[in-house]
Amino acid sequence: MIAEASALLIGDPQADRMVPPTGFTARLTGFAAGAMAFLAVFALALSLATGRLAERWSDELGRASTIRISAPAEERAAQVEAVLRILEATPGVVSSRAIPMEEAAKLLEPWFGPDLPLDTLPVPQLVEVVEEKSGFDAQGLRLRLSAEVPGAVLDDHTRWRAPLVQAAGRLRFLGVLSILLIAATTAAMITLAAQAALAANAQVIAVLRLVGAQDSYIAKAFVRRFTLRALSGAAVGVLLGMLAVWMLPQAQEDGGFLTGLGLQGWHWLLPLFIPLLGAAVAFVATSAAARRTLRELT
Amino acid sequence: MSYGGGELFGDISLKVQPGSFHFLTGPSGSGKTTFLKLGYGALLPTSGQVRLFGQEVRSLDRDGVALARRRIGVVHQDVKFLDHLSVADNVALPLTVSGRDTADQLANLDELLAWVGLRDRADALPAELSGGERQRAALARAVIMQPEVVLADEPTGNIDWEMSQRLLTLLVELNRMGTTILVATHDLNLIRAAKSHVQARVLRISNRRLQLAGADL
Structure with missing residues (x-):
């Protein structure tokens, strides 16, 4: 797997030239990966912020109680x-x-x-x-x-703390679910784009097979093209997403939850993994699409 | 031997000897192209046996067929190239896909292009070539790996007589260097012209059978 990934990054300039350089589907892949990465940054920020919120509520409210004396x-x-x-x-x-x-x-x-x-x-x-x-x-x-x-009644806040913490936990779950759905949608879109590209390049594939190219060689050329497109598209999307999150209002006591949606501390490093995740999704999706399409193309 | 829905060939047996020159002729639709496609693993028979270099073709997986094709040069009437690459890159394609595009191998490319008369067209795109030039580029691509066999399917179908003669001369030269040649053609004049240069067997497909053609050719 590591060898495959390094071969993918290093690439084979000759093999890369086999696939026609321009293609609507390849550009579409870059755009889709970029848009999805942009959304993923927000989903990640939401998930992290709700996680912080749940922890804070759980911690602060859990440590304070009130006794009411009538x-x-x-x-x-x-x-x-x-x-x-x-x-x-x-x-x-x-x-x-x-x-x-x-x-x-x-x-x-x-x-x-x-x-x-x-x-x-x-x-x-x-x-x-x-x-x-x-x-x-x-x-x-x-x-x-x-x-x-x-006349004294103890209120340990459990009654109203529990639903708040539960709500924050559910929001965090929704954030993680959104990231997974974004990854799945990206995979689906890249699969369709790769299949369309392979079908559109049936003549290229026929010529390559005629001159003795193995299917793994043909697949690699397409997979590399789509993986790098997804990687670069997702990188741009993540940068724009991080910029947008950075421009959100800073966390303030008065603003409550909404102003605390940004990323904090080392959490700013986490979005940088999104392009790698996007590239991995594209690699797996395009590899599967290439194997399937090449098997079907006689 | 059958292919597709019904039986295409009946009771055919042909063993091509290394270094031989064969013509395959017959009326349109008799199965010349299909016969050649079976010969380089592009089609698999539903019955009967096709052996490539001693190996039963149905026992080969896709990679096995790809490796066998590196030993077989193929020229089609309707030749296809990678349109975004130059003539030189297209001719060198078999070397590229097999990882043999070393400096030494590529040095022969210029010589090969000169041999087919396309040295000055090396940087042109395939779309800029005439019919005859495309056929010669296809032949150069077919032989760059120094294959043991060249299969040509109506290689002169789209070109004039003079260009046909030129292509035939190249095929004869290849055969003299030891390459096995099998040319499918309906052009009897080409066969007659060739027989004055090379000892060729002429096979005719007729009524689903393969026959040795008579002395009239």
Whole structure:
């Protein structure tokens, strides 16, 4: 396989000349490979971004929980103190703090505006809990809270974190699926183009056979032509795709998921493998098409 | 021997001796071209036996047939070239595809082109050649590998008498150098002209049988 690949790259200039130099199908192959590579860069960026997102949500949300205390104003301070005491004694809890009313007002500001009279509303007191990576025993904590602080309710975010992480995971899967579909579509298009080229060059094949060319020699000339076309087309497509991804807005807190779609760090190296993948797909597809067509051409 | 739907040849047996010169004649549609195609493995018989250099042709795979063809030069009436390559490149094609396009081998190319009278047409494209020039280029291509056998199918079919004579002279010269020649033609004048230069056997395909032609030729 390695020998075949190196022979393919080094090539045989004489053999290359056997196939007529211009051909619509060969140009089409380059264009199709370029367009597919362009799309593959986006699918890859989407897949990587959703992977990052799933990890971040899973990590950040998984490490933060909230305890909501609904109690009359005169009992609130005592209940907060009791909750903090329980949390201090709970294994797996790194830190905990009661969220001040001003901070709570800020959290509610986007929904209710800046002039919210919190002191007149029955807004529950919130306690933020940061846990270790290994987490804590949520069920045990709930039991202790219900026994000692009946007005306190633990929300470990599981209810709404799980569907988000699941959605991100599915998006990542769709990204990978898109790359596979793009590769399969590229293979199908190159197969059709190669078959059309071989059929259009039936006379060339007849002449080559007449003078003693083996089918492997004829196939190699076509396979090399299409593989190199796919490689160069995909390289151009990837460069344009990377440029387009680079021009996307940078990741921002306010922008959320959409502004985080770009590539980050060493992930910028990954699209560079797409032309090689495209060339490999073209090599396999054209080899199969050439074998089949040459077998059919008598 | 049968080919396609029905029996094409019946009770034919021919062994071509090395260095011999044969003409194959017969009316149009008698099977001259098919007979030659069987002789270089372009067609496989559905019954009977064809042996190329002692090997049963049906036992050869495609590569085996390709290797056998390097020992057989073929010239067709309707000769085909690679239109995007020059005459010299087309003539050198058998060397190229067999990986024998070394400097030594290619040095003979110029000599060969001179032999067929196409030295000054070496860089021309096939489409720029006349009918006679195409036939001579085809002959040069057929012999560049120094084949043991040359099969020519109506090689003078599309060219005038003078050019036919020239081509015949080249075939006779080849035969004198030891190459086995088998020419399918319906041109009896060509056969008569050849017999004054070379000892040739004339075979006629008639009524699905192969017969030795009479003294009238």
